[in-house]
Amino acid sequence: MALEGNLQNMALSDLIQVFHTDAKTGILFLKGTHERGVIYVADGRLIDAVVVRGKERTIVATRDEAVLQMLTWEQADFIFRYEPTVRKRPIRIVHSGQCLILEGMRRHADPVRTLSYYNITPETILHLAALPRNVRSGVRLSIDQWRILSWIASGQNVHTICQATGLDVPAVTRLVVELMAIGLVEIAPCLSAATEPAYRDCTMIASAAPVYAHDVPYINKNSRSFSNVCGTMRQVCSEIDLLDVITRCINQL
Amino acid sequence: MTTHVLKIVITGGYATGKTQFVRSISDIEPVSTEQVLTATTERALKHETTVAMDFGSIAINDQITLHLFGTPGHERFDFMREHLLVGCLGYVVLVDSCRPAHLPQTQHLLFRSMELTEAPFVVAANRQDDPTALPLNYIRRRLGLPFNVPLVPCVATDRTTVRGVLLTLLKHIAARLTLHS
Numbered sequence: 001m002a003l004e005g006n007l008q009n010m011a012l013s014d015l016i017q018v019f020h021t022d023a024k025t026g027i028l029f030l031k032g033t034h035e036r037g038v039i040y041v042a043d044g045r046l047i048d049a050v051v052v053r054g055k056e057r058t059i060v061a062t063r064d065e066a067v068l069q070m071l072t073w074e075q076a077d078f079i080f081r082y083e084p085t086v087r088k089r090p091i092r093i094v095h096s097g098q099c100l101i102l103e104g105m106r107r108h109a110d111p112v113r114t115l116s117y118y119n120i121t122p123e124t125i126l127h128l129a130a131l132p133r134n135v136r137s138g139v140r141l142s143i144d145q146w147r148i149l150s151w152i153a154s155g156q157n158v159h160t161i162c163q164a165t166g167l168d169v170p171a172v173t174r175l176v177v178e179l180m181a182i183g184l185v186e187i188a189p190c191l192s193a194a195t196e197p198a199y200r201d202c203t204m205i206a207s208a209a210p211v212y213a214h215d216v217p218y219i220n221k222n223s224r225s226f227s228n229v230c231g232t233m234r235q236v237c238s239e240i241d242l243l244d245v246i247t248r249c250i251n252q253l
Numbered sequence: 254m255t256t257h258v259l260k261i262v263i264t265g266g267y268a269t270g271k272t273q274f275v276r277s278i279s280d281i282e283p284v285s286t287e288q289v290l291t292a293t294t295e296r297a298l299k300h301e302t303t304v305a306m307d308f309g310s311i312a313i314n315d316q317i318t319l320h321l322f323g324t325p326g327h328e329r330f331d332f333m334r335e336h337l338l339v340g341c342l343g344y345v346v347l348v349d350s351c352r353p354a355h356l357p358q359t360q361h362l363l364f365r366s367m368e369l370t371e372a373p374f375v376v377a378a379n380r381q382d383d384p385t386a387l388p389l390n391y392i393r394r395r396l397g398l399p400f401n402v403p404l405v406p407c408v409a410t411d412r413t414t415v416r417g418v419l420l421t422l423l424k425h426i427a428a429r430l431t432l433h434s
């Protein structure tokens with residue numbers, strides 16, 4: 001039982017955010033191309049870290065500096081294991097996860113690559129993230145980050161923010177990624193909610209023998225409309241009050 | 254006596270817990286079509302995979318029965334999932350809370366399913382019994398799920414949470430029906 005992946009599917013900044021907001025405890029192991037890293041997490045707080053190189057496991061960096069180095073890695077397999085004994089270890093990392101993330105982003109040549117799975121385009125609409133109650137932040141934002149944040153508060157897209165601030169798309173994208181990495185900003189949902197189908201006409205199967213929707217010869221493969229499917233169904237099944245049937249299911253399941 | 258049979262589909266990516274979900278709640282011994290996996294990378298996750306479907310059933314009372322169809326998760330059986338989704342009353346999309354690499358695949362599956370059917374769906378974040386599991390708000394953000402799509406915690410091995418997921422789906426269906434009546 002563990003959380004597993006590669007930094008390409010989930011950046012270290014995302015992992016640190018999740019540890020923090022969900023108060024996770026355990027050990028994160030990262031396996032990069034030439035180096036390996038370990039971060040100890042107790043109740044959401046990063047408490048110690050180390051980066052080693054080669055078979056001899058030469059120590060390259062420890063504590064805050066080790067986390068900062070790992071934040072610049074784009075590719076590494078990771079595994080996070082629950083380990084309650086971490087809570088007994090001494091706290092050797094001074095800065096908060098958010099401070100380290102921001103500093104790591106500043107050091108990165110192209111921080112956008114670390115969160116490439118979010119696919120930010122000029123049309124991307126952004127909004128402020130809902131911050132969990134337990135979040136206490138000591139981060140200091142730059143003037144440009146503040147400017148971007150003020151536009152995001154009104155739900156603008158990247159293109160509009162560029163026009164309003166006079167910054168170009170790469171600059172705004174970089175600033176947006178920095179704010180996303182510390183959990184202040186989110187991309188508005190891309191998956192549009194299923195368009196409300198005409199459920200009014202839905203009458204589900206009612207027949208003496210069990211009939212499965214896909215067995216009935218009405219299926220029009222080109223039709224995704226639920227009401228069409230149900231309409232044709234009525235030709236083969238007697239009508240029932242579907243809402244009544246569903247309500248009975250809810251009460252008796 | 255009239256029998257009302259409601260078709261619910263349990264779908265999701267590879268090894269997300271679909272077969273287990275059906276197994277935990279079905280009151281008949283579920284019919285499964287598991288086949289042994291041969292590729293080593295796939296075997297790292299599990300030894301068997303569903304090749305056609307899982308079938309389970311829940312008798313609500315003498316007149317109403319829920320039929321649960323679990324789809325295969327493997328991409329090479331996508332046609333089977335698409336076939337099963339057509340004509341369902343609603344569906345559950347299972348996502349593995351411990352495998353962020355599977356999130357883009359789940360997002361693709363959501364888009365594809367919404368193209369195939371307008372039936373309401375809920376997303377169930379499975380393996381929430383693991384203390385390292387991703388929290389729901391992160392899963393919602395990565396899937397780009399709007400707030401009107403329910404996202405519920407799930408432990409497919411635990412009947413109570415499986416029942417909770419099905420109840421959320423039924424309530425979601427009922428809400429849509431009410432909206433349109």
Ligand SMILES: Nc1nc2c(ncn2[C@@H]2O[C@H](COP(=O)(O)OP(=O)(O)OP(=O)(O)O)[C@@H](O)[C@H]2O)c(=O)[nH]1
Pocket residue numbers: 266267268269270271272273274299301302303304324325326327379380381382407408409410
């Ligand atoms: N601890 C835990 N184990 C689970 C959970 N859900 C599923 N499992 C286990 O994970 C393994 C894989 O689950 P399956 O139900 O076979 O997954 P599937 O989605 O049907 O897989 P495919 O048909 O191959 O796509 C099984 O051993 C399950 O018992 C869960 O919530 N918690």
Ligand SMILES: [Mg+2]
Pocket residue numbers: 271272273302303307323324325326
């Ligand atoms: Mg299966």
